[in-house]
Amino acid sequence: MRDTTDQARGGGVAGEVHLAVRDVSKSFGAVRVLHGVSFDVHRGEVLGILGPNGAGKTTLFNMISGDIRPSGGEIRLGNVPLKGEPPFRRCKMGIGRTYQIPRPYSGMTTFENLLVASTFGGGRSERDSYDFCAQVLEECELSGKANLRAGGLTLLDRKRLELARALASDPQLLLLDEIAGGLTDEESGDLVALVRRIRDRGVTIVWIEHVLHALLAVADGLMVLNFGEKIAEGAPDTVIADPDVKRVYMGIEG
Numbered sequence: 001m002r003d004t005t006d007q008a009r010g011g012g013v014a015g016e017v018h019l020a021v022r023d024v025s026k027s028f029g030a031v032r033v034l035h036g037v038s039f040d041v042h043r044g045e046v047l048g049i050l051g052p053n054g055a056g057k058t059t060l061f062n063m064i065s066g067d068i069r070p071s072g073g074e075i076r077l078g079n080v081p082l083k084g085e086p087p088f089r090r091c092k093m094g095i096g097r098t099y100q101i102p103r104p105y106s107g108m109t110t111f112e113n114l115l116v117a118s119t120f121g122g123g124r125s126e127r128d129s130y131d132f133c134a135q136v137l138e139e140c141e142l143s144g145k146a147n148l149r150a151g152g153l154t155l156l157d158r159k160r161l162e163l164a165r166a167l168a169s170d171p172q173l174l175l176l177d178e179i180a181g182g183l184t185d186e187e188s189g190d191l192v193a194l195v196r197r198i199r200d201r202g203v204t205i206v207w208i209e210h211v212l213h214a215l216l217a218v219a220d221g222l223m224v225l226n227f228g229e230k231i232a233e234g235a236p237d238t239v240i241a242d243p244d245v246k247r248v249y250m251g252i253e254g
């Protein structure tokens with residue numbers, strides 16, 4: 001049985017603010033990486049985050065997941081300030097994430113990787129985890145790979161496993177960091193279909209991605225970062241037509 005209530009895990013009503021980021025900044029020593037970034041993500045929404053290399057996108061995720069602390073500002077899950085909550089608590093509160101470079105336990109099987117995420121990350125009992133992880137494997141089209149060592153999987157399957165591990169903690173807010181990078185068009189199409197299925201279950205998704213067509217296929221809204229500052233936010237069509245975005249992100253002079 002879970003040791004956290006649905007409310008404590010950020011359970012709530014579709015459409016309400018699920019994640020609130022307010023005036024968040026981060027500096028590493030004298031290097032300012034993010035400055036005064038604010039945005040909301042509504043429950044059930046898919047927000048895509050774009051920005052050139054080094055814009056501060058992953059740093060933002062690291063602060064939401066609790067891997068690093070902001071230098072200033074506030075992050076709230078619903079109405080709950082996340083300040084002071086360590087990553088494992090945030091995971092139990094319903095925040096799941098993937099890493100840009102997949103981080104499976106390579107010596108364990110695919111299924112064992114999910115069990116670890118489900119029991120330690122999601123707080124499920126081992127007994128409950130077996131059925132739950134089998135469902136996640138099926139959803140991520142990894143059932144046939146359940147007993148293979150994670151270290152021997154193809155790139156697509158490693159990306160699927162990275163996503164499956166995040167899902168095994170049963171998140172209500174899922175942070176995806178460049179899961180389509182390096183895949184063929186067909187493979188990234190499969191991944192988009194999977195992200196849509198997860199969204200259709202009501203999971204809120206924030207997706208950092210350079211593969212624009214993958215993001216545009218599923219995002220309800222886009223936000224663009226450049227040199228640590230938000231330069232655009234809104235409906236996908238409006239954002240990609242924005243002259244600043246074209247110049248900065250796509251290298252097109254308007």
Ligand SMILES: Nc1ncnc2c1ncn2[C@@H]1O[C@H](COP(=O)(O)OP(=O)(O)OP(=O)(O)O)[C@@H](O)[C@H]1O
Nearest residue numbers: 028031033051052053054055056057058059060100
């Ligand atoms: N722990 C750290 N110490 C010092 N500098 C860091 C640290 N983490 C990130 N940075 C710097 O912060 C900046 C933003 O990095 P970040 O990884 O957030 O960018 P990004 O937008 O995710 O880029 P990419 O698209 O290449 O993944 C970079 O200049 C990076 O070198």
